[in-house]
Amino acid sequence: MPGAKMMVEALKNEGVDVMFGYPGGTIMPFFDSLHREDIRMILTRHEQAAVHAADGYARATGRVGVCVATSGPGATNLVTGIATANMDSVPLVLITGQVPVDMIGNDAFQEADIIGITRPITKHSYLIRDVADIPRIVKEAFHIARTGCPGPVLIDLPRDVSLISGDFVCPADVNIRGYAPAVKGDSQAIQKAMGLVRGAKRPLIYAGGGVIRSSASQELTAFARKTGIPVTLTLMGLGAFPGTDPLFLGMLGMHGTAAANQAVCQCDLLIAVGARFDDRVTGKVSEFAPKAKIIHIDIEPASIGKNVLADLPVVGNAKDVLLEMLQLAEPLAVESWVRRLMDLKQDKPLRYNRDCSVIKPQYVVEKIYEVTRGEAIITTEVGQNQIWAAHYYPYDHPRRFLSSGGLGTMGYGFPAAIGAQIAFPDHITFDIAGDGSIQMNIQELATAVLNEVPVNVAILNNGYLGMVRQWQELFFDKAYAFSCLMQRPSCPRQCNGSCPERPPYVPDFVKLAEAYGAVGMRVDKPEDVEGALREAVNSPKPVILDFLVAREENVFPMVPAGRGINEIIFG
Amino acid sequence: MDYTLSVLVENHSGVLARISGLLSGRGFNIQSIAAGESEDPTATRITMVVEGDQRVINQVKTQVSRIVDVIRVIDLTEVPSVDRELGLIKVGSPPHRRTEIFQIVDVFRAKTVDIAPDSLTIEVTGTTEKLDALLEMLKPFGIWEIVRTGQISIARGGSNGGKGAKNTSTPAAE
Numbered sequence A: 001m002p003g004a005k006m007m008v009e010a011l012k013n014e015g016v017d018v019m020f021g022y023p024g025g026t027i028m029p030f031f032d033s034l035h036r037e038d039i040r041m042i043l044t045r046h047e048q049a050a051v052h053a054a055d056g057y058a059r060a061t062g063r064v065g066v067c068v069a070t071s072g073p074g075a076t077n078l079v080t081g082i083a084t085a086n087m088d089s090v091p092l093v094l095i096t097g098q099v100p101v102d103m104i105g106n107d108a109f110q111e112a113d114i115i116g117i118t119r120p121i122t123k124h125s126y127l128i129r130d131v132a133d134i135p136r137i138v139k140e141a142f143h144i145a146r147t148g149c150p151g152p153v154l155i156d157l158p159r160d161v162s163l164i165s166g167d168f169v170c171p172a173d174v175n176i177r178g179y180a181p182a183v184k185g186d187s188q189a190i191q192k193a194m195g196l197v198r199g200a201k202r203p204l205i206y207a208g209g210g211v212i213r214s215s216a217s218q219e220l221t222a223f224a225r226k227t228g229i230p231v232t233l234t235l236m237g238l239g240a241f242p243g244t245d246p247l248f249l250g251m252l253g254m255h256g257t258a259a260a261n262q263a264v265c266q267c268d269l270l271i272a273v274g275a276r277f278d279d280r281v282t283g284k285v286s287e288f289a290p291k292a293k294i295i296h297i298d299i300e301p302a303s304i305g306k307n308v309l310a311d312l313p314v315v316g317n318a319k320d321v322l323l324e325m326l327q328l329a330e331p332l333a334v335e336s337w338v339r340r341l342m343d344l345k346q347d348k349p350l351r352y353n354r355d356c357s358v359i360k361p362q363y364v365v366e367k368i369y370e371v372t373r374g375e376a377i378i379t380t381e382v383g384q385n386q387i388w389a390a391h392y393y394p395y396d397h398p399r400r401f402l403s404s405g406g407l408g409t410m411g412y413g414f415p416a417a418i419g420a421q422i423a424f425p426d427h428i429t430f431d432i433a434g435d436g437s438i439q440m441n442i443q444e445l446a447t448a449v450l451n452e453v454p455v456n457v458a459i460l461n462n463g464y465l466g467m468v469r470q471w472q473e474l475f476f477d478k479a480y481a482f483s484c485l486m487q488r489p490s491c492p493r494q495c496n497g498s499c500p501e502r503p504p505y506v507p508d509f510v511k512l513a514e515a516y517g518a519v520g521m522r523v524d525k526p527e528d529v530e531g532a533l534r535e536a537v538n539s540p541k542p543v544i545l546d547f548l549v550a551r552e553e554n555v556f557p558m559v560p561a562g563r564g565i566n567e568i569i570f571g
Numbered sequence B: 001m002d003y004t005l006s007v008l009v010e011n012h013s014g015v016l017a018r019i020s021g022l023l024s025g026r027g028f029n030i031q032s033i034a035a036g037e038s039e040d041p042t043a044t045r046i047t048m049v050v051e052g053d054q055r056v057i058n059q060v061k062t063q064v065s066r067i068v069d070v071i072r073v074i075d076l077t078e079v080p081s082v083d084r085e086l087g088l089i090k091v092g093s094p095p096h097r098r099t100e101i102f103q104i105v106d107v108f109r110a111k112t113v114d115i116a117p118d119s120l121t122i123e124v125t126g127t128t129e130k131l132d133a134l135l136e137m138l139k140p141f142g143i144w145e146i147v148r149t150g151q152i153s154i155a156r157g158g159s160n161g162g163k164g165a166k167n168t169s170t171p172a173a174e
Helices: A005-011 A023-036 A047-063 A079-089 A113-123 A131-146 A160-161 A187-199 A209-213 A216-226 A258-266 A318-327 A335-347 A360-370 A383-392 A413-423 A442-450 A464-475 A509-516 A526-538 B015-024 B056-065 B093-106 B128-141
Strands: A018-021 A041-042 A064-068 A092-098 A122-127 A150-159 A203-207 A231-232 A248-251 A269-273 A294-297 A312-313 A377-380 A431-435 A456-461 A519-523 A544-547 B002-010 B031-036 B042-051 B072-077 B082-090 B111-116 B119-126 B145-149 B152-155
Touching: A005 A023, A005 A131, A005 A150, A005 A160, A005 B152, A018 A047, A018 A413, A023 A064, A023 A092, A023 A160, A041 A413, A041 B152, A047 A064, A047 A079, A047 A092, A047 A413, A047 A442, A079 A092, A079 A113, A079 A150, A092 A131, A092 A160, A113 A122, A113 A150, A122 A131, A131 A150, A150 A160, A160 B152, A187 A269, A187 A312, A203 A216, A203 A258, A203 A544, A209 A216, A209 A318, A216 A318, A231 A258, A248 A258, A248 A335, A248 A383, A258 A335, A269 A318, A294 A318, A360 A383, A360 A431, A360 A456, A360 A526, A360 B015, A377 A383, A377 A413, A383 A431, A383 A456, A383 A464, A413 A431, A431 B015, A442 B111, A456 A526, A509 A519, A509 A544, A519 A526, A526 A544, B002 B015, B002 B056, B002 B152, B015 B042, B015 B056, B042 B056, B056 B072, B082 B128, B093 B111, B093 B119, B093 B128, B119 B128, B128 B145
Parallel strands: A018 A041, A018 A064, A064 A092, A092 A150, A122 A150, A203 A231, A203 A269, A231 A248, A269 A294, A294 A312, A377 A431, A431 A456, A456 A544, A519 A544
Antiparallel strands: B002 B042, B002 B072, B031 B042, B082 B119, B082 B145, B082 B152, B111 B119
């Protein structure tokens, strides 16, 4: 059978039933053998959206997302999406067309060295030179993508290889001598860790996306509840522990709650699980958990000791390690510590000024929570919308909050919502967006409408690149350089936002939605927010909700970049 | 301080690019890197000399170990090892100064491998320090060109330098 057909067979062997992609010259043989199969191929309107949609699908399901593009520009359009998935450890397999083998290196039409370009942002990659290797390579690619610390794997398929015939012989097992990720943690290290846990007076769990990737939420929750240790989560970890549980302190770090950041500063034992001490979490490293012994549980040895030294490293899968720790766990006498944090949680909750005649973006997120009863899949773009979506929607389940944490990719949320909605057709899906970021992949309205994917997009429309404007307000003397989305040549060079003649909005998102055949609604009064949301969730079509919100609302609490995380600005 | 790592990798195209890209992308400081076929024709052995402190070196080891095509990373810094580098040095040499140069070459147990009316080419093998010392001695004559292979290293005795497992190893507590 031809190579292209072998690719399809190999994908079927991996249980793939949906892919996201965009055809073109070199990948046409693959698409040709696909249209006779019942694997679903979602045609996006831009390759970047295809990889984000596959990423959203993967994050929501825990399965490997698959994305297909042609050579050259098709492949290079994947780069941002691959880097996004790589930073957040999302399992993806990317298949790109390539020019015929004997033309590689000749600057052929639509040739790009995509293996070279993506080498720093993929977990592994393959250029297929021999058709006979296809079954093995696809099997290995899926194995590498989903095991260990998951990540994107790219397969570059030259056009001639996809046309040559070969025998489909698939090895029974994957055998890569250099690749054997740890699963179970070292029992001795776990025993030692539990010794530290038993001796702690002010213990704290700091959990991240690794808990979600290894499906360890139940184990984490059981461990925290059994021992009584309070929990803080990273942005990537939201949903790993129930957001409504009394032991949950909120998110930590740059936009962490007072309770969470104070807990980090005061704790005598920090149990880091599936988290990598990112700079947005630690702030100034020397002031991060200064009084604590640190246990660092991570599948990836390279994550341990990279930013913050661990006193006790445990290399292993979060699920297996937590399960073993749970078996040794006993209730701890930490009532006074927990009470202190609960008091702090009550005294310094997340809050915003509600008495206002304009819609507050936080209010919209709260209403989305109410209307969806906390059960929606929420995706975000990047910026203020992302942090409000993290703050004001408590996530009780894993895989319900999908956001580009590491790379911070604007334009991620909408296609990711499409991918997640395709995985869970009966679920309510919301992309909480800003008016800037939604425009980075707005063309996917066509994909959503034509594939009957009823995602909802809530645009928190303030006419600004809100987070940039917030930083300019706080750290650049309120000089709004190039962050106003209504900037025109007639604007003064020094803008501070007090411009009276700006248009109310650009573009008209309602008309835009309608032009694509989606539903568009504009909401500019707080009292209309809930009604519009109810209408949206009941609509069988994709809906764009354009909420005209308070223009200069800021995200608080906030720790200025590079400061200790106890130096919180409450606004 | 300089650390010596011996890295066994699959003999696949792109492995060296992956390693060197990782090192430069993460800002590690490489003194030298030398690669060649190993006792197993499907594997390549790379000797890298990396400058840094213990923490940097732990990062280099674990990051390099993440690469799927890397089979083993062995740290030869702390184990007894034989370290060698080969250098070819072209020195400007008018006929009347040749004898002086030959004497230096003799002391360093190097070899003269080419001779021209106005230059000599010297081959030298030894530790990096020995090569540096010879170069220092030859400087006054006028060095025209230097080619060095970078250090290659092998553990002494029957051991392979110990701790060779990858990925599964738990980094030591700090």
